[in-house]
Amino acid sequence: MKEDAPFQFRRLGAAVGAEIVDLDLSRPVNDQTFAAVRRAFLESNGLLVFRDQHITPEQHIAFSRRFGPLMIHVLDKFLLPGHPEILRVSNVVENGEPIGLGDAGRIWHSDLSYTAEPSLGSLLYALEIPSEGGDTSFANMADAYDALPAEIKQRIDGKSAVHSYGHSYAKFSGSKFRPKLTEKQKNEVAEVVHPVVRTHPESGRKALFVNEGFTSRIVGLPDAESRELLELLFAHSTQPQFVYRHHWQDHDLLFWDNRCTIHLAHGCPPELRRHMHRTTVKGDAPY
Ligand code: OGA
Ligand code: MN
Numbered sequence: 001m002k003e004d005a006p007f008q009f010r011r012l013g014a015a016v017g018a019e020i021v022d023l024d025l026s027r028p029v030n031d032q033t034f035a036a037v038r039r040a041f042l043e044s045n046g047l048l049v050f051r052d053q054h055i056t057p058e059q060h061i062a063f064s065r066r067f068g069p070l071m072i073h074v075l076d077k078f079l080l081p082g083h084p085e086i087l088r089v090s091n092v093v094e095n096g097e098p099i100g101l102g103d104a105g106r107i108w109h110s111d112l113s114y115t116a117e118p119s120l121g122s123l124l125y126a127l128e129i130p131s132e133g134g135d136t137s138f139a140n141m142a143d144a145y146d147a148l149p150a151e152i153k154q155r156i157d158g159k160s161a162v163h164s165y166g167h168s169y170a171k172f173s174g175s176k177f178r179p180k181l182t183e184k185q186k187n188e189v190a191e192v193v194h195p196v197v198r199t200h201p202e203s204g205r206k207a208l209f210v211n212e213g214f215t216s217r218i219v220g221l222p223d224a225e226s227r228e229l230l231e232l233l234f235a236h237s238t239q240p241q242f243v244y245r246h247h248w249q250d251h252d253l254l255f256w257d258n259r260c261t262i263h264l265a266h267g268c269p270p271e272l273r274r275h276m277h278r279t280t281v282k283g284d285a286p287y
Helices: 031-043 057-065 141-146 151-156 163-170 184-187 223-237
Strands: 008-011 017-023 047-049 083-090 119-128 136-140 160-165 192-195 195-199 206-208 217-218 243-246 253-257 261-265 275-282
Touching: 008 184, 008 195, 047 243, 057 083, 057 119, 057 184, 057 275, 119 206, 136 141, 141 223, 163 223, 192 195, 217 223
Parallel strands: 017 047
Antiparallel strands: 008 017, 047 253, 083 275, 119 253, 119 275, 136 243, 136 261, 160 192, 160 217, 195 206
16 A cells, blocks of 8 residues: 555455555545545455444445445345345344344355346444354465466366356355245346456456355356366365455455455354444446
8 A cells, every 4th residue: 555545554464464554534525535545445365344334224324325326235135224225234132033133144246247248346344243153264266266277277268157146145045134035026036147267347357256155056057067167176276275254343444356366254143232323336348
């Protein structure tokens, strides 16, 4: 980072992640500071951790919107009342009903990769963190792509893959956090096809764009070969050298890049409260 950035920037993991301290997002962020945040986001390889934030839902939404339009999650039951731009990622149960998506992200994934114009990035704000567990891991998909053997790069060159919300949803059937989808919701999350390797529109780097959560098959390959290749790519991309594991601090706000990272929720003991708010910024169609 340039010396004159109006905040401190410190790398967290070797693969991905940097923290920003001394920046108060409850106060207006001027254009110059915002430009420095965008640079920091790119330099972090796809994950910024803003420490010690005390922001309202309105401020969370307004800051998120500066990166692009916001997406509304299909599980409308878990949207923050009055603020549908915020998805509650929470295991809190009130009057016998979960108020949020308590088992979000338990398989490696990129948020909303099952949409035609998937997310640029997500901003997840920790309001309550458990005393134990609840970590989130992030994998650098550009490094993962670079490190692939030439033979695998050749096999995936020019290939596309199907991304499907229903594909992973089915794995959670029975979870109290997974209401049965209505026909309208199913239509809203119809399958889409994306390139297996995408180019990051800002850095120009190539990154793998398949994830275990939402990628169901590679187009044009026999089923068995598609499965074998996807499993190889999933296992490859989540190796320790590509991963940073985040242990949350109170009032962290994380902003990750869904175009060049995937992430995984490790979960926490169910009796401990974990309560977060997420906004999701829309991105471009991958190419
Ligand atoms: C998400 C997500 C991970 C976590 O909010 O998109 O995957 O650890 N969350 O809560
Ligand atoms: Mn997620």
